[in-house]
Amino acid sequence: MKVIIKNIYNNTALTGKNLKTGHGQSLYIESEEHKILYDVGFKSKDFIHNMKILGINSNEIDFLILSHGHFDHTFGLKAFLKARTEKEKINVIAHPDAIEEKKVLFPLSMLFLFKFKTTKLGFPSLSKAQFGRLDFNFVKEVYEVTPFLTSLGEINERPEKDGTMKLLTHKESGKWVKDPINDDLSLILKTKEGLVLICGCCHVGLLNTCEYVTKKYENEKIVSIIGGTHMLRFTEEEVADVAEKMEKYGKPTLYLGHCTGEKTINQLRQHFGEEIVKQFHVGTELSFEC
Secondary structure, eight states, X not given: OEEEEEEEEOSOBOTTSOOOOOSXXXXXXXXXXXXXXXXXXXXXXXXXXXHHHTTOOGGGOOEEEOSOXXXXXXXXXXXXXXXXXXXXXXXXXXXXXXXXXXXXEEEEETTEEEEEEEEEOSSOOOOHHHHTTEEEEEOSSOEEEETTEEEOOOOOOOOSOOSOXXXXXXXXXXXEEEOOOTTOOOEEEEOSSOEEEEESSOTTOHHHHHHHHHHHSTTOOEEEEEEEOOOTTOOHHHHHHHHHHHGGGTOOEEEEEGGGOHHHHHXXXXXXXXXXXXXXXXXXXXXXXX
């Protein structure tokens, strides 16, 4: 069975196709039996514009999977619901923390280090009617979405550097504290060649996620990694460390974008070569035999 993955929304796009770009991500996963959205991007108009250009009908989507609750992966939801005239509720697979309130906390000024401003970071505010059109299936554990696609659930073992930050917060016991981003849900696509790891932002950390996958699927190899890896702010030394440790996973093909960062992609390309490291632009289509 063929499975197609299309990039609908991302920071960069293929040229000459009239596609829009923006900070965020949305991927379309299609097989003969299922049509799935993995995230819905940030800017609503651009997200819907790209769906139309790429020939994706919102009414035909069977599942919506949220990688996590941050705005750049969820704010296109209102536009998606508006474009979707289908009366049946859309099935949404997400971690329960994906819809919790989240904020980014940052200094107002270098001169006033103890004064901070907070900005909404999480799930969009929906009307009761809009929320009522979503049929949530909240999952924390490994969850089989289809026979070929699985959500990895929470990854709590993180010996390697992850993609969390002190400024990215959520509420615990009434206080705003650093968010471990437990709602980070990556996906595994089982193909005839091996495993394809599909990431939203990979806040858990790419190395931590790969190690988790190899423990869950002991006799299978990772052949490709797709999506954001939240290494935008990694130092050259930290990226070099990731590249060196990725060698143990057999040099999977990397289709990277969103929060990976241009400098990181270029450094990984220098390490692994252009045949291994590719930029995953809006409009890119990948095909796998499952």
